[in-house]
Amino acid sequence: MxxxxxxxxxxxxxxxxxxxxxxxxxxxxxxxxVNRPGELVRSAEGLxxxxxxxxxxxxxxxxxxxxxxxxEVPPRVEYELTQFGKRFSRLLDEIDxxxxxx
Amino acid sequence: MxxxxxxxxxxxxxxxxxxxxxxxxxxxxxxxxVNRPGELVRSAEGLxxxxxxxxxxxxxxxxxxxxxxxxEVPPRVEYELTQFGKRFSRLLDEIDxxxxxx
Numbered sequence: 001m002x003x004x005x006x007x008x009x010x011x012x013x014x015x016x017x018x019x020x021x022x023x024x025x026x027x028x029x030x031x032x033x034v035n036r037p038g039e040l041v042r043s044a045e046g047l048x049x050x051x052x053x054x055x056x057x058x059x060x061x062x063x064x065x066x067x068x069x070x071x072e073v074p075p076r077v078e079y080e081l082t083q084f085g086k087r088f089s090r091l092l093d094e095i096d097x098x099x100x101x102x
Numbered sequence: 103m104x105x106x107x108x109x110x111x112x113x114x115x116x117x118x119x120x121x122x123x124x125x126x127x128x129x130x131x132x133x134x135x136v137n138r139p140g141e142l143v144r145s146a147e148g149l150x151x152x153x154x155x156x157x158x159x160x161x162x163x164x165x166x167x168x169x170x171x172x173x174e175v176p177p178r179v180e181y182e183l184t185q186f187g188k189r190f191s192r193l194l195d196e197i198d199x200x201x202x203x204x
Contacts, residue, residue, distance in 0.1 A: 009201060010197050010200050010201040010204065011120040011197060011201070014115045014116065014117075014120060014122075014197065015120050015121060017115075018113040018114075018116060018117050019117060039147065063204075084204060086202075087199065087200050087203075091193075091196055091197065091200060094193055094196060095112050095113060095116065095193065098112050098186075098189050098190065098193060099111060099112040099113070101189075102165075102186060
């Protein structure tokens with residue numbers, strides 16, 4: 001069961017993501033394969049479960065991440081980049097590259 | 103005599119530029135060769151000289167545009183993309199492309 005949709009415009013998403021260090025951090029972690037909430041919340045000092053969940057909900061709403069819930073006990077939830085999310089991440093890489101060359 | 107410097111961070115510049123329709127418009131016009139203030143102010147309904155000048159000052163401060171003043175009577179001023187400005191514009195193209203493909 002996975003939920004993802006991409007309706008917001010890319011420029012708005014970019015402004016939002018660029019303006020939030022936790023969103024950028026979570027995106028980088030999921031991109032590196034750290035894709036469970038438990039692992040994610042332990043991936044950085046100061047990242048709380050509340051903030052993590054808010055950012056994950058936002059990244060799914062933006063269509064960047066896809067959430068998959070596995071009907072297990074205890075329930076298992078994983079996040080991964082959507083196709084759009086992969087393209088969006090490459091855009092962030094471009095911004096990093098441009099930043100380094102300035 | 104030309105003035106341009108690039109000290110602000112790319113993500114901050116991008117957030118600023120993406121959030122302002124006049125900045126995007128002026129950048130597109132200069133990119134297309136419309137590079138004098140007189141021509142620029144006539145390039146769009148509703149664009150005032152005051153707003154144009156504010157945006158041009160900002161784009162020079164960001165290091166995206168370079169201003170050249172020619173010691174003539176009447177004085178001639180022209181704007182053009184810097185190297186960074188050209189790279190930055192290609193980033194905007196990437197965002198447009200991603201937007202169109204969504």
